[in-house]
Amino acid sequence: MTFTPHGDHLIAGQRIGSETRFSSAPATGRAFEFSAGSPELVAQACAAAHAAFPGLAATTREQRATLLDTIADEIDARGEQITEIGSSETGLPAARLQGERGRTTGQLRLFAAHVRAGDYLDRRHDAALPDRQPLPRPDLRMMQRPVGPVAVFGASNFPLAFSVAGGDTAAALAAGCPVVVKGHGAHPGTSEVVGDAIVAALDKLGMDTGLFSLVQGGNRAVGEALVTDPRIKAVGFTGSLGGGRALYDLCASRPEPIPFFGELGSVNPMFILPRAAASRAADLGAGWAGSLTMGAGQFCTNPGIAIVIDGPDADAFAEAATEGLGAVSAQTMLTxxxxxxxxxxxxxxxxxxxxxxxxSTACEGRSAAPYLFEVSASNWLTDEALSEEVFGPLGLVIRVTDAAQMAQIAASFKGQLTATIQMDDSDIDLARELLPTLERMAGRVLANGFPTGVEVCDSMVHGGPYPASTNFGATSVGTLSIRRFLRPVCYQNLPEALLPADLATL
Known part of the structure; x- marks a missing residue:
């Protein structure tokens, strides 16, 4: 390996070491030593973010957009380093990391364009009506304003797109909020390179380096210190249900409760309607196998459960899925x-x-090979454990007796990130019957596709009712995600000289 990380935290632009250290656990190649976080370092980072917040909140949209663009440029400039150490740490192939880097920088640039346009501010103006009877109306103007410093937890399964400069960080900076990142221990070297890119962007633009800090590693006390620090005003998290729920409860129990935007878990059910099963069961089985095993099944949109009406078409679907999964070799998991x-x-x-x-397969160590199971709807409905996420390339086929039982299964699911309908034109009536249930269940409903692959754009929703996420009204992907770190402020009868620049001309 040609790249050697410095192994320090990045606190308000400064490299800071600590006596307590930890070693990375790469899938291949050399391990490195990194400084481990502490509650004291978290407090230092939060203090810097708190001090930097007024200045960032006062920047123009153009200044924040330029910052996002510059961060993207600095990440791209370090592309070879990111691919090298990222592949070593995670076991992900170079092409996957290069694609994820493109998604990450593309997201930053998309947010920059969105901020320049200004639509996210949701500006409104009700002009004064001094002669209105029986009471006059004051001049009222409203726009979205940043909430304050944001804590971000790096995700294990996306070392770039949901980590140091991923969607949560990009959305917070776009909104005008400083960020303190808790790096994930699975890829500290990758986190360091991206953190260095953000610091370089701030230095290049002469901006307050307190806008960003990266605290590496550390035990549970580090995460708890971060979400309970009174200077943190919101949290972004992608991870396990258990860990996310513990942090969510801490946020809710603070003297000043704050929003916790956690994406926690999902099995992303796929409903195969009768005519689709009759016309293309084998193709659907093969396609499902490919989606299940993408990235060793380590995508939060992995469609882990397929629901199909029992009979010859279900047999054909299961046989094709079994054949497709059986042809997939063991893959390296992230940790x-x-x-x-x-x-x-x-x-x-x-x-x-x-x-x-x-x-059924045998896999040892850090490798994962596919598993495929099937169960009747009646048995599935009596065993809640079967509805829990298994993170990896595992599929479960649920055989239902008829369309009515398919609807019963749909109604039994907890909140999901996605729900998929495989249908033909003649399935439209059943699809219409299922749709209201799926809308209540999931943040994204799709037809005739597979949910792995989340487009970063204005209309994307990556979230859903609990336990898919902790805030059903939010998304962690797409430009709407910026709204998580904003709150509306109404200005009544303020002189134009006191109004924010974005409101003064409205």
Missing amino acids: DGMADAYRNGARRVSEGAGVKSLL
Whole structure:
């Protein structure tokens, strides 16, 4: 490896080491030592963010957009370093990391264009009506304003797009909020390179370096210190249900409760309607196998459950899925812990009442090979554990007796990121019957596709009712995600000289 990380935290633009250190656990190549975080370092970073907030909140939209563009440029300039150490740490292939880097920088540039346009401010003006009877109306103007410093937790499964400069950080900076990032221990070197890129962008533009800090590693106390620091006003998180719920509860129990925007878990059910099954069951089975195994199944939109009416078409679907999954070799998972959790999840599913194994594999260490199971709808409805996410390339086929039982299964799901309908034109009546249930269940409903692959654009929603996320009215992907870190402020009868520049001319 040609790149050697410095191993320090980045606190308000400064490299700061700590006596307590930890070693990375790369999938391949050399391990490196990194400074481990502490509550004291978190407090230092939060203090810097708090001090920098008024200045960032007062910047123009153009200044913030330029910052986002410059961060993207600095990340691209470090592309080879990111690919090298990212591949070593995570086991992800170079092409995947290069694509994820493109998504990350593209998202930053999209947000920059969105900020320049100004639509996210939702500006409104009700002019004064001094002669209105029985009471006059004052001059009222409203716009969105930043909430304050934001804590961001790097995700394990997306070392770039949902990590140091990923969607949460980009949205917070676009809104005008400083960011303190808790780096994920699975890829500290990758986090460091991206953190250095953000610091370089701030230096290049002469902006307050307190706008960004990266605290590496550390135990649970570090995350708890971050979400409970009174200077933090919102939290962005992508991770496990258990860890996210613990942080959510801490945010809610603070003397000043703050919003916790957590994306936690989803099985992303896929409903195969009768005519689609009759006309293309084998193609759907093969396509599902490809979606299940993409990235070793480590996508939060992995469609882990397929629902199909029992019979020959269900047999054809299951046979094609089994064949497709059986052809997939073992893949390296992001961490040893994820690989262990995957095997434990497969064991839990296999022990469910009435569960039949269609494809059982042996995988050891950090590798994961596909599993496929099937179960009747009646057995699935009586075993809540079967509805829990297994993070990895595992699929479960639920065989229902008819369309009515398919609707019953749909109604039984908890909140999801996505719900998919595989349908032909003659399935439209059943699809119309299912749609209201799926709308209540998921943040994104799609037809005749697979949910892996989340487009970063204005209309995307990546969120859903709990436990898919902790805030059903928000998204962590797309330009609407900026609104998470804004709040509306109404200005009544303020002189034009006191109004924010974006409101004065409205």
